[in-house]
Amino acid sequence: xxxxxxxxxxxxxxxxxxxxxxxxxxxxxxxxxxxxxxxxxxxxxxxxxxxxxxxxxxxxxxxxxxxxxxxxxxxxxxxxxxxxxxxxxxxxxxxxxxxxxxxxxxxxxxxxxxxxxxxxxxxxxxxxxxxxxxxxxxxxxxxxxxxxxxxxxxxxxxxxxxxxxxxxxxxxxxxxxxxxxxxxxxxxxxxxxxxxxxxxxxxxxxxxxxxxxxxxxxxxxxxxxxxxxxxxxxxxxxxxxxxxxxxxxxxxxxxxxxxxxxxxxxxxxxxxxxxxxxxxxxxxxxxxxxxxxxxxxxxxxxxxxxxxxxxxxxxxxxxxxxxxxxxxxxxxxxxxxxxxxxxxxxxxxxxxxxxxxxxxxxxxxxxxxxxxxxxxxxxxxxxxxxxxxxxxxxxxxxxxxxxxxxxxxxxxxxxxxxxxxxxxxxxxxxxxxxxxxxxxxxxxxxxxxxxxxxx
Numbered sequence: 250x251x252x253x254x255x256x257x258x259x260x261x262x263x264x265x266x267x268x269x270x271x272x273x274x275x276x277x278x279x280x281x282x283x284x285x286x287x288x289x290x291x292x293x294x295x296x297x298x299x300x301x302x303x304x305x306x307x308x309x310x311x312x313x314x315x316x317x318x319x320x321x322x323x324x325x326x327x328x329x330x331x332x333x334x335x336x337x338x339x340x341x342x343x344x345x346x347x348x349x350x351x352x353x354x355x356x357x358x359x360x361x362x363x364x365x366x367x368x369x370x371x372x373x374x375x376x377x378x379x380x381x382x383x384x385x386x387x388x389x390x391x392x393x394x395x396x397x398x399x400x401x402x403x404x405x406x407x408x409x410x411x412x413x414x415x416x417x418x419x420x421x422x423x424x425x426x427x428x429x430x431x432x433x434x435x436x437x438x439x440x441x442x443x444x445x446x447x448x449x450x451x452x453x454x455x456x457x458x459x460x461x462x463x464x465x466x467x468x469x470x471x472x473x474x475x476x477x478x479x480x481x482x483x484x485x486x487x488x489x490x491x492x493x494x495x496x497x498x499x500x501x502x503x504x505x506x507x508x509x510x511x512x513x514x515x516x517x518x519x520x521x522x523x524x525x526x527x528x529x530x531x532x533x534x535x536x537x538x539x540x541x542x543x544x545x546x547x548x549x550x551x552x553x554x555x556x557x558x559x560x561x562x563x564x565x566x567x568x569x570x571x572x573x574x575x576x577x578x579x580x581x582x583x584x585x586x587x588x589x590x591x592x593x594x595x596x597x598x599x600x601x602x603x604x605x606x607x608x609x610x611x612x613x614x615x616x617x618x619x620x621x622x623x624x625x626x627x628x629x630x631x632x633x634x635x636x637x638x639x640x641x642x643x644x645x646x647x648x649x650x651x652x653x654x655x656x657x658x659x660x661x662x663x664x665x666x667x668x669x670x671x672x673x674x675x676x677x678x679x680x681x682x683x684x685x686x687x688x689x690x691x692x693x694x695x696x697x698x699x700x701x702x703x704x
Contacts, residue, residue, distance in 0.1 A: 253545060255658035255675050258595055259576055259698050261285065261310055261530070261551040263300050267292050268549040270459065271530040272299060273334030274521035277341055278369035280305055281521075283530065284316055284343070285551060286330065292548035293539075297328035299343070303370065307528075307554050307572035309701040313372050317343060317361055324349055324357045324380045331396040331459055331517065332359075335406075337429045340366050344408070344429070346395040347380060354456075356395040358382035358410070360429065382410075382424070386434040390415040391422075393456040393477070399426060400462050400522070402491055407499065409438060413456025413477065418442060421460040421474065423499055435498040439472065439487075445503035450485050454478050461520040462491075463527035465559045471527070472501055473509060475517050484509035484516060484531070488559050505563040511644050512632075512662075515552065515671035528570060529555045533659055536673045552671060553654050553661055560667070568666050569654060573597065577696035586686035586693045595656040598684070598695035602649060606688025610655075614679030621662060623648045623688070630664045632672065644668045656698065 262268050267288035275282045280303045287300035299317035302310045317329040325347030332345025341363040346356035357380035364373035385391035393413035400407055408424040420440035425433040439446060441454070454476035461473040472487045487506035494500035509518065510531065518531040531552045535542050542548045553573055558566040577597055583590045592610065600608050602623040611619040617635030624630070625648045633641040644664045652663040662670040676682065686693050 253547075253657070254594060255545065256547065257550045257656040257659045259308070259656050259700075260553060260659060261302050262547065262549065263287055263289070264312070265292075265546050266290060266548070267294060268300065268551070269294060269297075269532050269534070270331045270517035271519040271532060271551050272331050272345065273343055274519055274528060274530060275334040275336075275341065276521065276523065277336070277371060280369055281307060282334065282371055283310075283551070284334065285532075287315070289315060292542050292546060297330060297348075299329050299345070301371070306575060306701070307570050308575040313370055316371070316374050317345065317376065320376060323347070323376070323378065324383075325359055325376065326350060327352065329359075330356060331519075333398050333519070335399045335429070337362075341371055342429060343374060344397045344399055346397065354393045354395075354413075355384055355391070357384060358397050358408075358432065377430075381426075381430055382432050385412065386422070389422075389437075393458075394422075396459045397424075398459075398461050398520075399429075402464075402499075407435070408432065409460040409462065411456065411458045411460050411474070411477075413454075414440075417452075417455045419454045419457040419474075419477075421457055421472070421501070425497065433497075436495055436500075438499060439501040439503065443503060445489075445506065446487060449487060449503075449506040450476060453483065453485075459517045459519070461518065461529075463520045463522050463529075463557060465527070469559055470501070471557060471559060471565070472503070473518055473520065473529070482516075484518060486565055488563050488565075507565060508668075509565070510669045510671050511642050512669070512671035513639065513642075514673045515669075520557070527557050529557050529567075531671065533671055533673060537675055541675075550659055552659070553656075555669070564667055566666055567663065567669055569652065569661075569663060573654070575701050576698040578699045581694050581696050583684060583693055583695045586688070586691050588685075590684040592655075592682040592684050593697040595698040596653075596695055597698055598653045598655070598693070600651050600653075600686060601692045602688055603690035604688055606686065606691045608651070608653075609685035610653075610682065611674065611676075612681045612683070613677060619660075619674055621651055621653070623651060625649055630662075630668075630670075632662055632670050634672075634674070642670050642672070644670060654698075
């Protein structure tokens with residue numbers, strides 16, 4: 250059997266066909282559950298179901314039967330789109346966007362209950378026949394409405410919904426949903442006219458998809474949004490406070506923010522709030538032609554889980570989940586710079602720089618290279634695909650350390666602990682994947698990623 254060198258082996262994706270947004274990361278009975286939009290029939294975005302995997306440790310994932318299937322004649326007959334999963338008085342409940350045959354960007358908010366809640370695999374779900382929210386609130390001229398996210402603060406349960414307005418203003422709408430079957434519109438949490446949001450995002454989006462919130466130490470919150478302009482492009486974050494607003498509502502008071510991921514192949518992240526941390530997964534789409542996708546028989550993957558937080562200066566903190574070390578081989582394949590070291594198909598590599606350091610990862614037959622350049626003096630890291638490739642990605646950071654998680658075609662670069670770059674890099678005939686490091690005083694250590702031996 251031929252092994253597809255571009256197919257990630259250790260990131261969440263179905264065995265075949267389509268995956269896009271991660272949905273409903275959820276901790277239940279000592280297992281992590283993760284759902285995702287999935288077309289079980291073809292590697293194209295259509296016929297969207299919810300796929301489902303679970304894990305005891307964030308490293309070893311078990312595939313389960315499809316969790317949510319469109320209901321003929323129901324509010325989700327044209328797709329079960331993004332949402333979340335919550336514990337509703339001991340009953341795991343999916344809160345998701347239902348799309349019918351007539352939708353024009355406007356979804357409904359639907360619920361599905363776990364049929365056997367004591368079953369740790371959560372393999373049986375039953376949708377409620379009627380949406381809890383049939384469409385956007387009146388009077389706001391909303392033309393995009395989807396992607397509910399449920400959270401708690403102040404002893405009460407709330408929900409966010411991503412929105413876009415007819416005048417091109419994006420927003421996040423707020424609902425009071427203390428009783429999950431009864432939702433009350435509680436106003437606009439934040440919109441694109443906010444001065445901090447305008448400064449950070451500019452006019453990059455006409456809608457904010459997949460809004461997510463996570464709490465950090467010190468009472469600060471991180472609001473994550475996907476910047477939608479008709480074609481998925483980028484993601485952003487804002488840091489700030491949740492303040493009381495109006496009659497029974499909340500307002501997000503932003504103090505700063507930035508680009509969530511600096512790469513070209515990352516979108517629609519989902520957050521799991523745990524007691525002592527927040528985990529985040531994103532979707533990495535294919536950046537190759539549909540013909541190549543059809544031949545491969547699969548499209549898309551989720552990223553590695555990331556732990557997100559906020560530094561004291563307000564900048565984002567983002568690092569790989571420590572559980573990913575379970576994927577490391579018993580011994581590293583490289584422990585020092587020098588020469589040319591063959592790279593395995595999947596690896597976990599850390600490079601620390603004292604001076605300008607160039608890390609070579611791939612050489613193509615036409616001489617182009619994939620490199621990561623750390624420049625501590627200039628305070629920047631550059632991910633360069635070489636001549637003929639897309640423009641280099643430049644990240645402003647201390648540039649003292651990068652950690653690279655490479656799994657098949659999925660390349661995730663963690664810059665210091667402040668930024669990420671997610672790219673898809675496909676191997677061609679004649680490509681040479683080997684490590685070179687040039688830079689005085691640089692240190693290197695890398696492990697092949699291998700299947701966990703437990704779990």
